[in-house]
Amino acid sequence: MSAFKHHDMLPTPDHDEQARQDFVASLRGHLSGRLMPGAYQIYERRVAPALRAELGREPDETEVRRAMTREPYYQFWSAMQRRSQEMLWESVIDPTERELPALIDRAKSRAKPAVKAPGAPKALKTSKEPRAARGRRRGSLRLDPSLPLPRYHAAVDIHLQPGAYHTDSTADDVAAGVIYDKGLDLYMGGALGAENGLMGETLVAYVKERHPALRPRRVLDMGCAIGNSTVVWARAFPEAEVHGIDVGAPVLRYAHARAEGFGAPVHFSQQNAEGTDFGSGSFDLVVSHIMLHETSKPALQRIFAECRRLLRPGGLMLHLEIPRGHTVFEQFMHNWESYNNNETFSRYMTHIDLAAEAVKGGFARSEVRVDEFAMQMSVAQMNYAENFIWKILAAER
Numbered sequence: 001m002s003a004f005k006h007h008d009m010l011p012t013p014d015h016d017e018q019a020r021q022d023f024v025a026s027l028r029g030h031l032s033g034r035l036m037p038g039a040y041q042i043y044e045r046r047v048a049p050a051l052r053a054e055l056g057r058e059p060d061e062t063e064v065r066r067a068m069t070r071e072p073y074y075q076f077w078s079a080m081q082r083r084s085q086e087m088l089w090e091s092v093i094d095p096t097e098r099e100l101p102a103l104i105d106r107a108k109s110r111a112k113p114a115v116k117a118p119g120a121p122k123a124l125k126t127s128k129e130p131r132a133a134r135g136r137r138r139g140s141l142r143l144d145p146s147l148p149l150p151r152y153h154a155a156v157d158i159h160l161q162p163g164a165y166h167t168d169s170t171a172d173d174v175a176a177g178v179i180y181d182k183g184l185d186l187y188m189g190g191a192l193g194a195e196n197g198l199m200g201e202t203l204v205a206y207v208k209e210r211h212p213a214l215r216p217r218r219v220l221d222m223g224c225a226i227g228n229s230t231v232v233w234a235r236a237f238p239e240a241e242v243h244g245i246d247v248g249a250p251v252l253r254y255a256h257a258r259a260e261g262f263g264a265p266v267h268f269s270q271q272n273a274e275g276t277d278f279g280s281g282s283f284d285l286v287v288s289h290i291m292l293h294e295t296s297k298p299a300l301q302r303i304f305a306e307c308r309r310l311l312r313p314g315g316l317m318l319h320l321e322i323p324r325g326h327t328v329f330e331q332f333m334h335n336w337e338s339y340n341n342n343e344t345f346s347r348y349m350t351h352i353d354l355a356a357e358a359v360k361g362g363f364a365r366s367e368v369r370v371d372e373f374a375m376q377m378s379v380a381q382m383n384y385a386e387n388f389i390w391k392i393l394a395a396e397r
């Protein structure tokens with residue numbers, strides 16, 4: 001069962017919608033837990049020996065792909081996996097569409113424009129604020145309708161989410177954020193926890209373990225989407241001014257409304273991580289969570305260069321990414337997402353040397369490291385989350 005917690009920026013599914021979401025969650029659990037291991041067995045027992053005999057060496061990923069995509073068992077699993085992804089969005093879109101006008105109104109009632117860009121907005125009191133919110137620090141929202149969308153987002157709907165992170169289907173739309181929040185929970189089988197916060201929690205744990213003295217005054221989360229990781233930073237460092245940027249407007253409107261509902265002060269703005277309007281040296285910590293694999297190789301260098309510009313001397317850049325497998329077969333299975341789930345750039349991340357890309361972005365070799373990191377989990381977390389091992393690109397300016 002998922003530990004995911006319902007909140008007031010999500011629609012309440014009716015009986016049938018709930019049943020569909022439960023079905024998708026079970027189907028995906030079955031596909032990954034029961035059927036996917038069979039593909040590993042077929043590879044080890046039949047496909048790999050045949051390839052070795054034919055080639056006289058270990059096969060590469062392309063050769064594994066050619067052989068596996070001819071296997072009926074893999075074809076069946078792959079087709080079902082793809083269909084489960086489509087069903088996942090369908091099961092979340094229906095309740096969202098029904099309640100969208102009310103969700104938009106709620107988001108608008110919480111919206112607080114940024115006082116000034118990109119400095120530190122002061123806490124303002126307005127008559128519309130709920131009593132509990134008065135006097136507490138608040139976040140803000142700054143949108144830029146003229147911001148060009150990078151081609152790596154405009155070209156495909158990443159993970160098949162219709163309209164992806166950026167499409168407005170109506171004025172003041174928040175649907176992309178609503179759909180992504182619940183969709184992410186279903187996609188991960190509940191493993192990200194009550195507020196989809198596991199990735200932020202992991203990176204915070206990394207900072208506390210590797211940089212225990214760090215007390216950042218300003219933190220920037222790039223590619224923040226719905227702010228699920230950003231809110232974790234705002235809570236972990238309550239004295240800090242926390243910013244989240246993304247290219248998608250509807251996810252940011254949703255992120256702002258959600259964070260305000262949670263009482264977490266985050267300043268969201270619609271900006272491209274390749275070039276922002278923040279001042280040079282204005283952050284102690286610049287982070288991202290699973291953003292890099294949704295960009296492109298030229299963008300990576302520009303993003304790292306921008307991170308370096310934004311960091312004060314001694315500041316820290318951290319990007320959390322999904323490891324892409326250690327064996328050729330694991331890499332092939334990871335890249336199912338690239339070929340079948342519109343994670344087009346993530347294929348190139350399999351063999352990319354992130355440290356070298358950071359150096360091209362201006363960091364000195366000695367400033368950069370790539371770690372594999374698993375968070376020490378609490379007993380409560382162990383009830384729902386696997387102990388994922390993440391890849392972390394770290395660079396100190």
Ligand SMILES: C[S@@+](CC[C@H](N)C(=O)[O-])C[C@H]1O[C@@H](n2cnc3c(N)ncnc32)[C@H](O)[C@@H]1O
Pocket residue numbers: 150165199200222223224225226227228229245246247248251271272273274288289290291294295299
């Ligand atoms: C997989 S989502 C990650 C969401 C979130 N960081 C989390 O922890 O779950 C990747 C996000 O990065 C954003 N993104 C990708 N490229 C970007 C760029 N160049 N500038 C800003 N945001 C970007 C996308 O719009 C998307 O919302």
